[in-house]
Amino acid sequence: MEDAAAIHELIAIRDTAVLGAPDMTLEDVADELVEPGFDRDKDGWLAHDAGGGLDGWAWACSNGDSDLVDVQVIVRPGVEGLAARLWPRVLRRAREQGAARGHARITLHLGVYRADQGKQAEAKEQGFEPGTSFHRMRIDHQGAEAGPAAVTAEPPAGLTLRTGESEDVRRAAHLVHQRAFTEHFGFVPVGYDVWYERRQASSATDWSQLTLAYLDGHPAALLIGNNQFVPDQDCGYVDTLAVLPDYRGRGLGRFLLRHAFAADAARGREGTILHVDSNNTTPALGLYESAGMRAVMAIDVWRRDLPV
CATH class of the missing domain: 3.40.630.30 (Gcn5-related N-acetyltransferase (GNAT))
Known part of the structure; x- marks a missing residue:
């Protein structure tokens, strides 16, 4: 839980680059970290630079006993190659969660802001396709x-x-x-x-x-x-x-x-x-x-x- 402030800072920097302002509060991040079913020891990863600064935050969170797994990879703008290193960990953990619940296949859901063209390209590279859209x-x-x-x-x-x-x-x-x-x-x-x-x-x-x-x-x-x-x-x-x-x-x-x-x-x-x-x-x-x-x-x- 002591990582919540650093995670929030990273997300706020990403959101500001895409949306012009942060879209999550520190309370939102803390709530995600205590989400029932999310195992902080197994389901999330922090990637730090040589100086200890947080450059990446990734997670896979199963949805009850279903075959649905919510996933996300967030990387500090300008950091190259890190997303490609985090995605295999996320996919591997998602498969483990599905196997633990007895599923032969799983469905991954990834939320992407419509304004984030870079994330859309990343989603395509990882084999994702558009599923639905939510309007705020x-x-x-x-x-x-x-x-x-x-x-x-x-x-x-x-x-x-x-x-x-x-x-x-x-x-x-x-x-x-x-x-x-x-x-x-x-x-x-x-x-x-x-x-x-x-x-x-x-x-x-x-x-x-x-x-x-x-x-x-x-x-x-x-x-x-x-x-x-x-x-x-x-x-x-x-x-x-x-x-x-x-x-x-x-x-x-x-x-x-x-x-x-x-x-x-x-x-x-x-x-x-x-x-x-x-x-x-x-x-x-x-x-x-x-x-x-x-x-x-x-x-x-x-x-x-x-x-x-």
């Missing part, structure tokens, strides 16, 4: 671009809301999340204990920002907000917005989205941010745009299949 959406609650975000939508008939401070609500929310995301890109089902542990391990988690919507007494939709974007952008973050298939088309998603906007505005946040898969099984992108959100960044997920 934002709406402002203050300033010239602010819309009527503090105004909630009219609630659907029969709607009641409960927040996530109690375990019974969290368990019901977990079931809604698992059922609603079954067909989404990269989704891996997990049990409640793992689901809870992952969120509890994150410094951004605020269980009061989990809202479970009941329609006529039945759990129907879910909103999970957190504080991930508060330290650097003073924005709320919609981590999860899910509506069960049987309850779609009744305005629940739009209502919960407006509910999140109003809550963030009441907290004094400058805006609200979320990420949406452009290949989502539901027309989520159109919903967010119609609610006044705008795309501020694109992040592509590249994928590669490997035999174990």
Whole structure:
């Protein structure tokens, strides 16, 4: 964990070279290092120069018991040849993780900023192909671009809301999340204990920002907000917005989205941010745009299949 500050500095330098500003905070890096399932003794590598400065950070993190492994290699701009030395270690560890879980093949996912042409070329060299794209959406609650975000939508008939401070609500929310995301890109089902542990391990988690919507007494939709974007952008973050298939088309998603906007505005946040898969099984992108959100960044997920 004492390496978190050096890793963050390296990532910030890379992000600034690509995006013009850092896109991760020190808290984000620390949260990644304590991610359940990530073994700091086996799953990550630091590459230092002769003077002890950090030039590279690479990792492979398995996703539960599935065949999916998230990977990344980050190298200080201007350092030549290091990525080529780190990738074999990452791929070897990913294969080991797949073998340990009994898989004959694994699927690797690599996140790449759309603006990072150098990383795109590197992904191609390593045999990755584009899988899907996530758009970072934002709406402002203050300033010239602010819309009527503090105004909630009219609630659907029969709607009641409960927040996530109690375990019974969290368990019901977990079931809604698992059922609603079954067909989404990269989704891996997990049990409640793992689901809870992952969120509890994150410094951004605020269980009061989990809202479970009941329609006529039945759990129907879910909103999970957190504080991930508060330290650097003073924005709320919609981590999860899910509506069960049987309850779609009744305005629940739009209502919960407006509910999140109003809550963030009441907290004094400058805006609200979320990420949406452009290949989502539901027309989520159109919903967010119609609610006044705008795309501020694109992040592509590249994928590669490997035999174990």
